[in-house]
Amino acid sequence: MAKTYSIADCPVAKTLDLIGERWTILLLRDLLLHGPRRFQDFQDSLTGVAPNTLSARLKSLEDNALVRRQLYNERPPRLEYVLTEKGKSLGPIVRSLRDWGVKHLSDKPTQRK
Amino acid sequence: MAKTYSIADCPVAKTLDLIGERWTILLLRDLLLHGPRRFQDFQDSLTGVAPNTLSARLKSLEDNALVRRQLYNERPPRLEYVLTEKGKSLGPIVRSLRDWGVKHLSDKPTQRK
Numbered sequence: 001m002a003k004t005y006s007i008a009d010c011p012v013a014k015t016l017d018l019i020g021e022r023w024t025i026l027l028l029r030d031l032l033l034h035g036p037r038r039f040q041d042f043q044d045s046l047t048g049v050a051p052n053t054l055s056a057r058l059k060s061l062e063d064n065a066l067v068r069r070q071l072y073n074e075r076p077p078r079l080e081y082v083l084t085e086k087g088k089s090l091g092p093i094v095r096s097l098r099d100w101g102v103k104h105l106s107d108k109p110t111q112r113k
Numbered sequence: 114m115a116k117t118y119s120i121a122d123c124p125v126a127k128t129l130d131l132i133g134e135r136w137t138i139l140l141l142r143d144l145l146l147h148g149p150r151r152f153q154d155f156q157d158s159l160t161g162v163a164p165n166t167l168s169a170r171l172k173s174l175e176d177n178a179l180v181r182r183q184l185y186n187e188r189p190p191r192l193e194y195v196l197t198e199k200g201k202s203l204g205p206i207v208r209s210l211r212d213w214g215v216k217h218l219s220d221k222p223t224q225r226k
Contacts, residue, residue: 010139010142010214011210011211011212011213011214011215011218012138012139012142012207012210012211012214013135013139013214014214014218015210015211015213015214015217015218016135016138016210018218020133020135020138022126022129022133025125025129025133026123026125026126029123029125086217089213089216089217090213092209092212092213093206093209093210093213094125095209096205096206096209097124097125097128097129097206098124098125098128099124099205100124100128100202100203100205100206101123101124101125101126101127101128102124103202104128104199104202105124105127105128105131
């Protein structure tokens with residue numbers, strides 16, 4: 001029988017545990033595409049996400065050192081979410097998901113005849 | 114304001130709709146690593162997956178033309194799940210998840226002091 005990883009040891013499974021949730025990877029996509037983002041920016045971009053879900057996902061990304069919060073002493077104070085170096089290193093994963101989608105799921109729902 | 118994809122149009126989101134579920138991507142991992150697999154092989158490899166969940170995920174992969182079933186006329190007949198060309202093209206996504214996990218999540222639960 002071919003060698004196989006157990007779920008607990010598998011690096012694919014462990015990576016998914018961190019970022020596999022749908023909103024989480026879309027938050028990462030926004031940060032990779034646009035750079036630092038405010039809470040409101042995410043709400044504008046991710047149609048349908050509940051604010052408490054968004055907060056929980058950002059907290060989880062912070063807890064895993066993928067995102068940090070940056071406070072600017074302006075009036076009013078401005079809070080932004082910024083990718084850490086570890087967070088930026090997720091770029092190839094998000095790009096591979098995008099590239100595949102562009103190539104294989106090209107039926108655009110907004111396209112007209 | 115920076116240009117952004119709506120969720121419906123975003124190729125990252127559309128790819129995740131197809132393969133973002135945890136067991137689904139682990140099934141793909143097994144098929145990419147080991148080639149054709151029987152139902153029982155998945156059950157042995159994916160500790161904790163319920164048989165009806167496994168059936169549903171395999172059906173979804175078939176419906177999306179990522180996996181096909183191959184029946185061998187042996188005694189007893191042997192049924193295997195095989196990646197299609199479209200399914201094989203998911204290789205870079207699974208590899209990017211694995212590479213990141215190997216690099217950033219290297220704390221091995223079985224490692225001793």
